[in-house]
Amino acid sequence: MSKSIKSLYKTSKTREKKGIQFPKRIILIITSHGSIIEKEDDSINNSFVIPDGIYLKRAYASLPGVCNFVDDDSVDFYIRTIRRQKGNLERPTNFDTIDETIAMLWKVFKKRDATYIPTIHSMIRKKDDINMEEIGATTVAQKDLYFKRTRDYMNMFEDSFRITNYSPGDRVVNKLFSRDNSEVSHRKKSWVIRMLNVSTGTLDLLTLFHRQTRHGESQMDLKTMIELLKSKGVEEIVLFDFSCSTFIEEFKPNRYRNIRDRNTRAKRRKLMNPQDEGDTKYGGRTTRKKCVR
Numbered sequence: 001m002s003k004s005i006k007s008l009y010k011t012s013k014t015r016e017k018k019g020i021q022f023p024k025r026i027i028l029i030i031t032s033h034g035s036i037i038e039k040e041d042d043s044i045n046n047s048f049v050i051p052d053g054i055y056l057k058r059a060y061a062s063l064p065g066v067c068n069f070v071d072d073d074s075v076d077f078y079i080r081t082i083r084r085q086k087g088n089l090e091r092p093t094n095f096d097t098i099d100e101t102i103a104m105l106w107k108v109f110k111k112r113d114a115t116y117i118p119t120i121h122s123m124i125r126k127k128d129d130i131n132m133e134e135i136g137a138t139t140v141a142q143k144d145l146y147f148k149r150t151r152d153y154m155n156m157f158e159d160s161f162r163i164t165n166y167s168p169g170d171r172v173v174n175k176l177f178s179r180d181n182s183e184v185s186h187r188k189k190s191w192v193i194r195m196l197n198v199s200t201g202t203l204d205l206l207t208l209f210h211r212q213t214r215h216g217e218s219q220m221d222l223k224t225m226i227e228l229l230k231s232k233g234v235e236e237i238v239l240f241d242f243s244c245s246t247f248i249e250e251f252k253p254n255r256y257r258n259i260r261d262r263n264t265r266a267k268r269r270k271l272m273n274p275q276d277e278g279d280t281k282y283g284g285r286t287t288r289k290k291c292v293r
Helices: 003-008 012-016 070-083 086-090 095-114 117-125 139-161 205-207 222-231 261-272
Strands: 025-030 034-039 048-049 055-060 161-167 171-173 176-180 193-198 201-204 216-220 236-241 245-249
Touching: 025 070, 025 086, 034 261, 055 095, 070 086, 070 095, 070 193, 086 095, 086 193, 095 161, 095 236, 117 139, 161 205, 193 205, 201 205, 205 216, 216 222
Parallel strands: 025 236, 034 245, 055 236
Antiparallel strands: 025 193, 034 176, 048 171, 055 161, 176 216, 193 201
């Protein structure tokens, strides 16, 4: 194993002892897998309340129940472009004043990703001629699910790339972020939760707080992420989420559920349009892409 790969997989205690300082306003870029856990009764009650003292701006590329499709070149572009706006995002002004910068970034990313839609549409039309190996499927069922997700991505693209503000007391979906550790390398920027502006520069939150191995899986849900950051003195979080938001059954964690479209749409509407103050929130106060995550 090279020295660069070793440095990526130091234990969290070793990294923490180096005196990493967290800013009051942190910028995160998520390019890992993402999912929303369902209960056995088909409900999504895996939620939590934003704690006192925490304000979150979440820009998310995928809607509930929909995959996102991102390649390494896109991830590089996202990170470079966000980094250019780092000064505007972390400037010590009123937190609400950075909405314009986030919206501008989201507009740029959506316009770039839209150029891939014709290619995806062509893939769907020619799906019978595409070998399973080309899309990483090993069974016909996996191939069918891949193209179902591809169609969902294409059909929901116009509604993607949204921004939602969360304040103390808001009840939100406890989205799960994960990766297979074998997917990560020192050079690749994918499959990480990137902290863009800690004192040491840029760090992966999953690597920092989990003992890493070359095998196995690393996971962190949104609740744990916020609690960790709050314990480090963070008060404001700017989160760019490029991960999927697929529904996964809690009682069958190793199987993605092929949910009927009607059920998916109903759950999406409920999460995106909370009616009462205490409702679980994914969207809400909203200011108005290829490898599968």
